[in-house]
Every structure is written in structure tokens, then in C-alpha cells.
Amino acid sequence: MYSFIKKYTETMQDQNIYPLFSLLVFVVFFVAVLWYVKALDKNEVEEIKNLPLEH
Amino acid sequence: MQVESFQYDNKTVRNFAIATIIWGVVGMTVGLWVALQLVYPTVLNLQPYFNFGRIRPLHTNAVIFAFVGNAMFMGIYYSLQRLLKARMFSDALSAIHFWGWQLIIVAAAITLPLGFSTAKEYAELEWPIDIAITIVWVIFGFNMFATIIKRRERHLYVAVWFYIATFVTVAVLHLVNSLELPVTLFKSYSWYAGVQDALVQWWYGHNAVAFFLTTPFLGLMYYFMPKAANRPVFSYKLSIIHFWALIFLYIWAGPHHLLYTALPNWAQSLGIVFSFMLIFPSWGGMINGLLTLRGAWDKVREDVILKFMVVAVTAYGMSTFEGPMLSLKSINAVAHFSDWIIAHVHIGGLGWNGMLTFGILYWLIPRIYKTELYSKKLANIHFWLATLGILFYAIPMYWAGFQQVAMWKQFTPSGQLKYQFLETVTYMAPFYAMRALGGTLYLTGAIIGMVNYFKTIGQGTLQANEDAQAPALEKTYTQHTGEHWHRWIERRPTPFLLLSLIVILIGGLVELVPTFLVKSNIPTISSVKPYTALELQGRDIYTREGCYTCHSQMIRPFRSETERYGEYSKAGEFVYDHPFQWGSKRTGPDLAREGSGNLKKSNSWHYNHFEEPNSISTGSVMPSYSFLIDDNLDTASTPLKINAMRTLGVPYAADYASKANQDLMIQAKAISDDLQKDGIKVSPNKEIIALIAYMQRLGTDINK
Numbered sequence: 164m165y166s167f168i169k170k171y172t173e174t175m176q177d178q179n180i181y182p183l184f185s186l187l188v189f190v191v192f193f194v195a196v197l198w199y200v201k202a203l204d205k206n207e208v209e210e211i212k213n214l215p216l217e218h
Numbered sequence: 219m220q221v222e223s224f225q226y227d228n229k230t231v232r233n234f235a236i237a238t239i240i241w242g243v244v245g246m247t248v249g250l251w252v253a254l255q256l257v258y259p260t261v262l263n264l265q266p267y268f269n270f271g272r273i274r275p276l277h278t279n280a281v282i283f284a285f286v287g288n289a290m291f292m293g294i295y296y297s298l299q300r301l302l303k304a305r306m307f308s309d310a311l312s313a314i315h316f317w318g319w320q321l322i323i324v325a326a327a328i329t330l331p332l333g334f335s336t337a338k339e340y341a342e343l344e345w346p347i348d349i350a351i352t353i354v355w356v357i358f359g360f361n362m363f364a365t366i367i368k369r370r371e372r373h374l375y376v377a378v379w380f381y382i383a384t385f386v387t388v389a390v391l392h393l394v395n396s397l398e399l400p401v402t403l404f405k406s407y408s409w410y411a412g413v414q415d416a417l418v419q420w421w422y423g424h425n426a427v428a429f430f431l432t433t434p435f436l437g438l439m440y441y442f443m444p445k446a447a448n449r450p451v452f453s454y455k456l457s458i459i460h461f462w463a464l465i466f467l468y469i470w471a472g473p474h475h476l477l478y479t480a481l482p483n484w485a486q487s488l489g490i491v492f493s494f495m496l497i498f499p500s501w502g503g504m505i506n507g508l509l510t511l512r513g514a515w516d517k518v519r520e521d522v523i524l525k526f527m528v529v530a531v532t533a534y535g536m537s538t539f540e541g542p543m544l545s546l547k548s549i550n551a552v553a554h555f556s557d558w559i560i561a562h563v564h565i566g567g568l569g570w571n572g573m574l575t576f577g578i579l580y581w582l583i584p585r586i587y588k589t590e591l592y593s594k595k596l597a598n599i600h601f602w603l604a605t606l607g608i609l610f611y612a613i614p615m616y617w618a619g620f621q622q623v624a625m626w627k628q629f630t631p632s633g634q635l636k637y638q639f640l641e642t643v644t645y646m647a648p649f650y651a652m653r654a655l656g657g658t659l660y661l662t663g664a665i666i667g668m669v670n671y672f673k674t675i676g677q678g679t680l681q682a683n684e685d686a687q688a689p690a691l692e693k694t695y696t697q698h699t700g701e702h703w704h705r706w707i708e709r710r711p712t713p714f715l716l717l718s719l720i721v722i723l724i725g726g727l728v729e730l731v732p733t734f735l736v737k738s739n740i741p742t743i744s745s746v747k748p749y750t751a752l753e754l755q756g757r758d759i760y761t762r763e764g765c766y767t768c769h770s771q772m773i774r775p776f777r778s779e780t781e782r783y784g785e786y787s788k789a790g791e792f793v794y795d796h797p798f799q800w801g802s803k804r805t806g807p808d809l810a811r812e813g814s815g816n817l818k819k820s821n822s823w824h825y826n827h828f829e830e831p832n833s834i835s836t837g838s839v840m841p842s843y844s845f846l847i848d849d850n851l852d853t854a855s856t857p858l859k860i861n862a863m864r865t866l867g868v869p870y871a872a873d874y875a876s877k878a879n880q881d882l883m884i885q886a887k888a889i890s891d892d893l894q895k896d897g898i899k900v901s902p903n904k905e906i907i908a909l910i911a912y913m914q915r916l917g918t919d920i921n922k
């Protein structure tokens with residue numbers, strides 16, 4: 164398996180895929196984080212937000 | 219639900235606080251010393267132990283790992299216990315962590331002036347200390363994690379997320395960048411060479427800024443700013459976006475330290491894109507910090523702690539605006555290698571880390587000592603001295619940077635470079651003096667702060683174990699109806715750690731793996747051959763003396779550089795460089811082609827220049843290296859070094875180790891004989907001969 168990857172990557176020509184891949188991964192990740200934040204329960208956020216002031 | 223009584227451990231917090239104060243003053247004093255060495259080079263460079271090249275790493279290591287490191291641990295040990303409503307898991311582990319870290323600092327303070335250095339910036343400590351760092355770091359992480367597991371608070375506040383990300387990422391960075399092959403007890407070679415070493419080093423270097431100087435301090439900001447202002451953070455949701463976006467993006471940013479170098483273009487582009495995007499989460503965090511003070515700005519006028527914190531967060535905003543800008547190719551082309559970068563990092567170091575640390579100390583010490591601050595007036599004086607110090611430091615350095623670059627790049631109408639490099643050095647003298655004044659102001663403030671902290675400690679009594687009460691955590695958690703999947707991850711620290719790890723590994727792997735595997739990334743040059751035994755020994759003297767702190771070995775493809783230094787540097791030229799020595803600052807000229815073309819000098823020039831740089835280059839700020847004339851070269855290490863290089867893949871013949879010293883002496887004798895022709899009598903077995911041999915080799919291979 165490793166030798167297959169090695170052989171493929173050693174001779175790989177088109178590296179433009181890297182920036183594109185990275186951007187895509189980030190956009191997907193960022194949208195997921197936004198979704199996560201949007202889905203948070205308001206009361207719970209309020210509770211967590213005040214944790215530093217408790218002790 | 220049963221309410222449990224327990225106690226917070228303030229003793230460890232106190233220990234880290236005191237270490238922060240003391241190491242802070244020490245690190246800044248060394249900083250002022252190196253700053254003054256550039257103003258009074260002949261008086262303040264005390265060779266060999268206290269030459270600029272050896273104690274500049276001492277300054278950077280002291281302020282990063284001793285001052286900021288201890289401050290980080292102080293804040294984490296205080297806030298983590300309270301956010302989790304639990305005492306640290308083990309007092310013994312806390313103590314081992316504290317004393318282990320201090321021992322590492324002492325070891326660094328001894329070994330760096332002795333010249334034991336890997337010559338990789340901010341990772342200069344040699345392999346035994348690297349192992350000690352790993353052990354102590356794991357102890358810290360284990361103690362933190364075990365505390366998280368036995369917590370009495372179900373939710374993990376965002377500050378704890380930042381601490382977890384700090385732990386896991388620093389562990390990965392340290393392990394990957396410190397892969398080195400030991401040669402002797404205090405000498406190792408980086409496992410990577412040339413371009414690959416450069417990429418790993420700056421992947422580490424930039425993320426040391428990100429995950430040692432930034433993420434833990436953001437955690438501290440999210441805890442201590444609400445505490446000091448007595449109101450919750452402006453937007454908790456924004457802090458979540460801040461966290462995930464920041465840790466995802468930061469890990470890609472390293473290659474912006476290598477723009478226009480021999481690093482493959484695609485890696486440079488990745489670095490630029492992600493560095494630029496970093497401005498969004500960074501500013502989100504800054505705005506979140508500043509808006510926490512909404513409706514409390516009147517307090518900032520009265521409360522010195524908030525003043526420190528406001529300047530800190532503002533400095534964070536400034537440096538995280540400047541960082542992405544400096545990552546743009548056109549700006550980087552101008553700013554890189556100049557004093558501009560020194561200004562930039564000190565806005566971060568003095569402003570963000572320094573001011574936040576002082577603010578937290580002023581808040582925390584009276585609380586754990588159950589007393590009032592000794593003097594608010596002194597704290598205000600400290601604040602103003604520190605703020606003015608930052609300005610007096612940064613403004614001359616920005617100005618110096620612009621001026622320096624303008625002079626480096628200026629051509630006459632007839633198309634020749636207008637200034638000799640030395641002219642740009644002597645022009646810097648007043649700026650360096652002003653910078654030292656800024657440093658003096660900041661240090662004076664820190665000393666006044668130290669007096670104030672210790673006076674406060676003197677008038678109070680440490681509450682080593684502070685009583686607290688909290689309900690026990692339910693063993694089984696009943697899910698709310700309609701609960702989202704995110705609640706699952708938020709409650710579980712281990713999957714959270716793994717998720718953070720995956721997030722930071724994505725960027726690291728995409729950048730590093732192809733650079734190691736894709737052959738076309740580093741085109742080989744057949745005329746590039748391994749160093750001779752003497753040159754290799756000379757190179758080790760170069761790394762030992764920290765020459766990379768002032769000299770680059772990387773000619774970028776600009777006319778202003780190729781005219782001055784010769785043909786631009788190619789990736790294939792560095793394949794035997796363990797470690798790479800591209801440098802990051804040109805206080806002196808680039809040395810990539812010091813041995814070739816117009817730059818080539820005679821052996822006697824180098825000899826005289828090392829002995830007394832000022833006698834050859836009037837106005838030079840380089841220290842004297844006359845001790846190299848007296849010190850014998852350690853030839854016993856030659857076979858070990860050759861064998862180590864062979865292990866790393868450098869193609870020396872199998873039996874070369876046994877013949878290397880013979881070879882070495884022949885080359886050394888030739889240089890010694892040549893020097894004698896110019897009336898210089900020096901034995902071939904002196905260190906200076908090896909260093910001259912290395913200088914004469916630099917950049918010559920591609921002309922063969």
C-alpha cells in the first residue's frame with residue numbers, strides 16, 4: 164500500500180490540486196462550525212458563558 | 219444533588235507566577251543586552267559565551283518558554299481548576315511539572331551560551347533537553363486531562379478548549395521538528411535537510427507563535443478578561459467560531475516565512491492563502507475581547523488591570539492584522555529579512571503576551587494572597603512605562619526596516635546598486651539605539667512591577683489551599699429531548715482532543731507529505747556534493763556560533779539580491795544541509811554565495827575579519843571571533859559526524875569516516891599555508907581554519 168502511494172506521489176505532476184483541496188476542506192469545515200454554532204441552545208450558551216464568573 | 223467540598227491548589231499557581239516574574243525580568247534583560255550589543259558591539263560582546271549569536275537565542279528562548287511559558291501555566295492552573303470546579307488531579311504531577319520546567323529553563327540558560335545549539339530558530343535546545351521537554355509536556359497534559367475527567371462541571375468552557383488545543387498541537391510540533399540524530403551528548407543533526415528542514419522548521423516556528431504564544435493566551439483572555447471586567451464574554455458563539463477557525467487555519471501558515479525562497483511554489487501559495495484568511499478569526503477574537511468591556515469602558519480609566527488587558531488585546535489585533543499583510547508576496551518581498559519583522563514580533567511579544575501577563579498577575583496575586591495590591595500608583599507607572607516602551611521599541615524598528623529595505627533595493631540611474639551593505643548597517647545605528655531605549659523603558663516597568671508584586675506577596679498570606687464547594691457531577695447524563703450532536707463532543711474531552719488533533723493534522727500533512735515524497739519538488743543538481751570533512755566541521759562552528767541570527771543563506775530571485783549576492787538559490791543546493799541555515803534576518807549580508815563570484819574573498823580577509831570585523835569593515839556590528847584562532851578543532855568528532863551524516867543519507871563513501879581526518883588535515887594545511895603567504899601564522903588544527911573552509915565553499919557547487 165505504502166509503495167503504491169509512494170510511487171504515485173513521487174511522480175505526481177499536477178500539484179495545483181493541493182490549494183484547491185485545502186480551500187474545499189476549509190469551506191466545508193467552516194460551514195460545519197457555523198452550523199454547530201447556530202444549532203447551540205441559547206440558554207445553555209448563557210450558562211456556559213457565565214462559567215468564569217462562578218468561582 | 220450532593221454538594222462536595224474541596225480545595226483549589228494555589229501553591230502551584232503561585233510558583234508559576236513567581237517564575238513568570240523572575241524569568242520575565244531575566245529574559246528582557248538579556249533582550250536589552252543583545253539590543254545594546256548592536257549599539258556597542260565591541261564592548262558588550264564577551265566572546266565566546268556572550269557573543270550576539272549565542273545569547274540572542276537565549277533571549278528568545280527565555281521570553282518565549284520561560285516568561286510566556288510560566289505565565290501560560292500560571293493562568294491555566296488557576297483558571298482550569300475553577301472552570302472545572304475541581305482541584306488539579308495530582309499535586310505531585312503539578313510539582314514535577316513546575317520544577318521540571320524550571321530545570322529545562324536553567325539547562326537552556328547554561329547550554330545556549332556554551333554553544334550547544336541545533337541552530338533551528340526557537341528550537342535551539344539540544345536533544346537531551348528536547349527529550350526532557352517532551353516528558354514534562356506529557357506530564358502537564360496528563361495532569362490537565364485527568365483533571366478534566368474528574369471535573370464537577372459538565373460543560374467545557376472555551377478557554378479549556380484552547381488549553382487542550384495548545385497541549386496537543388505543541389506536542390505534535392515539538393516531536394516532528396525535533397527529530398534529530400544525536401552525534402554526541404550535546405550535538406545532533408536535524409533529520410531533515412535543506413528545503414524539507416526549512417518547511418518543517420517554519421511549520422513549527424510559526425505554530426510556536428500560534429500554539430504557544432497565542433492559543434493559550436486566548437484561553438487566558440477568555441477567562442481573565444471577564445473576571446477583571448466582571449461581566450461575561452461578549453459573544454460565546456463568536457468564541458467558538460474563533461477557536462475552530464483559528465486552530466484550523468494557523469497550522470497551514472508556516473510557509474509564509476519562506477516566500478520567494480527555494481520552497482516549491484504550491485506550498486508558498488498555500489501558506490499565503492491560509493495566512494491571509496487568519497485575519498478573520500483573529501479579529502473576531504480581538505473584537506470579542508474588546509466588546510467584553512461594553513458598558514464598562516469607564517472602568518478602564520480607573521482599573522489598571524483592564525488597561526493592561528486593553529493594550530494587550532489591541533496589540534493582538536495589530537499583530538494579527540500585520541501578520542496576514544506580511545504574508546502577501548509583495549509586502550513580504552520588502553519586509554522579510556529586515557528589522558520590520560523585529561518590530562512586528564515585539565508588538566506581539568511585548569504587547570499581547572507581556573501586557574496580558576502583567577494584567578493577570580496584578581489581578582491574581584492579591585487574590586491568592588488575600589490582600590490588596592501593594593501600590594496602584596506603581597502599577598499605573600508600570601503600565602505607562604510598558605506602553606511607551608512598546609512604542610519606543612516598535613516605531614524606530616519599523617522605520618529602520620523601511621529604510622533598510624529602501625537602501626538594499628536602490629539602484630543608481632546607471633543600474634548599479636547604490637549602497638554597499640555596510641552602509642545600510644551603519645545607517646541603522648541611531649535606530650538600534652532608540653530601540654534599546656524602548657526596551658529600557660519596558661524593562662524598567664517590569665522591574666517596578668516585580669517590586670509591586672513582591673511587596674503585595676509580602677503583605678499577604680498565601681491561601682495555598684482555597685476552599686470551594688460544588689455539586690458532584692451526575693454519573694449518568696440524561697439527554698435533553700431534541701439535543702444536537704454537538705453536545706456529545708462538547709461533553710467529552712477525549713474525542714474533543716482527537717478532533718482538535720485531526721483538525722491540525724490536516725494542514726500539516728497536506729503541506730509536509732508532498733514536500734517529502736514528490737521528487738519534482740526538489741530538483742537535484744548533479745554538481746552539488748557533500749561537504750568535505752573540514753567544511754562540515756566549519757559548518758558546525760557556524761551553527762554553534764548562531765551565525766544564522768544575523769546572516770541568511772537564501773538569495774531570492776530579485777534583481778536587488780542577485781546583483782548583490784549572485785545567482786538566486788536553488789532547492790537542490792541544500793540537499794546536504796542538516797540543518798538548513800537560510801536564516802530569517804539580515805543584520806549582516808547574505809552568505810549563500812560567500813565563496814563564489816564577486817563575493818569570494820581571500821583566506822586572509824576572512825581570518826582578519828573573524829579576528830576583528832571592525833578592522834576590515836569599519837562600522838560593522840559583528841562581534842570578534844578571535845577565540846577561534848586559539849581554540850583547537852575537535853577532530854575526534856569527525857568520524858562520528860561523517861557516520862551520522864551517512865545515516866541521514868548523505869552519500870559519503872562507506873570508508874570515508876576512517877579517512878576523513880586525513881582529508882581534513884590536507885585541506886586545513888593548504889589554507890594555513892595560504893595564510894602564511896600573507897604573513898599570518900596559524901596552525902592548521904585551529905577552529906578558524908575550518909570556518910574559513912566552510913565560508914569558501916558556500917555557493918560554489920553550482921558553478922562547478
